[in-house]
Amino acid sequence: MTDFPAFPLADSWFGDLRFPMDVRIPSDVRFIEPIVGAVVRRCAEHALSPRACRLNVPVALTEAISNAILRGNHEDYTKGVRIRATLDDRALVLEVEDEGTGFDLEACVTGPDRADNLEREDGRGLFLMCSLMDRVEIVPADCSVVRLTLHRA
Amino acid sequence: MGFSVKKDGDTCVVQVEGQLIVGNRQELKQRVLDEIERGERRFLVDFRQTGYIDSSGLGVLVSLSKRIREVNGELRLSNLNEELRTLFELTKLDTLFQIA
Numbered sequence: 001m002t003d004f005p006a007f008p009l010a011d012s013w014f015g016d017l018r019f020p021m022d023v024r025i026p027s028d029v030r031f032i033e034p035i036v037g038a039v040v041r042r043c044a045e046h047a048l049s050p051r052a053c054r055l056n057v058p059v060a061l062t063e064a065i066s067n068a069i070l071r072g073n074h075e076d077y078t079k080g081v082r083i084r085a086t087l088d089d090r091a092l093v094l095e096v097e098d099e100g101t102g103f104d105l106e107a108c109v110t111g112p113d114r115a116d117n118l119e120r121e122d123g124r125g126l127f128l129m130c131s132l133m134d135r136v137e138i139v140p141a142d143c144s145v146v147r148l149t150l151h152r153a
Numbered sequence: 154m155g156f157s158v159k160k161d162g163d164t165c166v167v168q169v170e171g172q173l174i175v176g177n178r179q180e181l182k183q184r185v186l187d188e189i190e191r192g193e194r195r196f197l198v199d200f201r202q203t204g205y206i207d208s209s210g211l212g213v214l215v216s217l218s219k220r221i222r223e224v225n226g227e228l229r230l231s232n233l234n235e236e237l238r239t240l241f242e243l244t245k246l247d248t249l250f251q252i253a
Contacts, residue, residue, distance in 0.1 A: 029175045029176040030176050032174065032175065032176055033172055033174065033176060051235075051236065054204075054205065054234075054236045055205065055236035055239060055240070058172075058204070058205045059205055059206075059207055059240065062174055062175070062205075062207045063207055063208060066174075066175045066207065066208075066209065070175070112243075112244045112245040112246075113245075118245060118246070118248070118249055119215055119218075119219060119249070120212070120215070121212035121213070121215050121216045122208070122209075122212050123208075124208035124211055124212065124244050125207070125208040125209075127208075127243075127244070128207070128208055128240070128243065128244070131243050132243075
């Protein structure tokens with residue numbers, strides 16, 4: 001039994017990736033699972049906590065890439081999403097860059113506390129990212145880059 | 154990776170194998186909507202073999218929950234591991250769903 005979700009395509013598509021990672025994928029949601037799987041596998045190999053590999057990293061990174069593909073690039077297949085990842089003895093840092101015009105992170109995060117949000121089908125992605133990572137920020141020099149930081153426990 | 158649907162008495166059991174995320178959520182939605190069209194009313198979504206769920210996957214479950222309520226049906230979720238339960242608790246969706 002593995003300590004992280006099974007990603008059958010990850011090794012065949014992105015098997016040679018190592019930290020620091022720097023990879024570009026097309027704006028197609030089918031690429032999300034393989035690249036997330038590759039990052040999670042490397043995190044596990046570098047002894048990031050099992051819970052982080054099962055929950056925080058896959059969910060937050062999926063949300064960031066999904067947001068980049070759907071909202072940043074509007075699923076324009078000619079545009080790409082760049083994913084960078086580094087992991088050292090202090091923290092995992094993930095950067096997801098799209099070719100859109102950026103967004104106001106704080107204005108877009110909606111929490112689940114309002115009753116009318118509970119039955120909404122969308123609107124939980126940024127909230128989950130912020131809840132599962134220690135820090136989520138828009139890179140000041142380039143508003144189309146989201147940086148996620150998770151410290152080692 | 155995918156979904157399997159089987160009958161257990163009067164309950165339609167949907168197993169989520171792998172991830173439930175933006176790339177496959179519509180498949181799950183369509184599978185359940187098809188079963189509703191066939192007259193099924195009681196659903197159990199089994200997460201025993203599920204890795205993780207993203208916000209799109211949660212959103213599809215919310216959507217299906219509403220649709221099943223509209224036809225006076227029942228939707229239950231089962232076998233959520235600790236991490237999946239955390240997702241439902243963070244989003245307060247544990248208050249919306251019957252979680253076994």
